[in-house]
Amino acid sequence: xxxxxxxxxxxxxxxxxxxxxxxxxxxxxxxxxxxxxxxxxxxxxxxxxxxxxxxxxxxxxxxxxxxxxxxxxxxxxxxxxxxxxxxxxxxxxxxxxxxxxxxxxx
Numbered sequence: 180x181x182x183x184x185x186x187x188x189x190x191x192x193x194x195x196x197x198x199x200x201x202x203x204x205x206x207x208x209x210x211x212x213x214x215x216x217x218x219x220x221x222x223x224x225x226x227x228x229x230x231x232x233x234x235x236x237x238x239x240x241x242x243x244x245x246x247x248x249x250x251x252x253x254x255x256x257x258x259x260x261x262x263x264x265x266x267x268x269x270x271x272x273x274x275x276x277x278x279x280x281x282x283x284x285x
């Protein structure tokens with residue numbers, strides 16, 4: 180082979196190596212860009228899920244508070260009814276005692 184042909188082959192080889200290096204660098208850049216995009220999307224999804232979780236927790240708390248208010252209201256009503264009944268029973272007991280005392284005195 181002639182020297183000129185060898186020089187052309189070396190030049191072509193260097194050119195191909197440079198192209199290969201450029202393609203590798205471009206590929207690495209694309210891979211890094213894709214990784215960043217995936218990381219960004221994952222973070223966005225995590226944030227969405229966190230917001231949904233927080234909304235669910237807030238809704239559950241509100242429901243629990245509503246139920247608690249209803250139960251409290253119901254027990255207050257029952258306590259008032261028991262208080263009225265005990266007051267009536269107390270009055271009846273007092274009346275009965277007075278009637279027994281009055282019967283003995285008469």
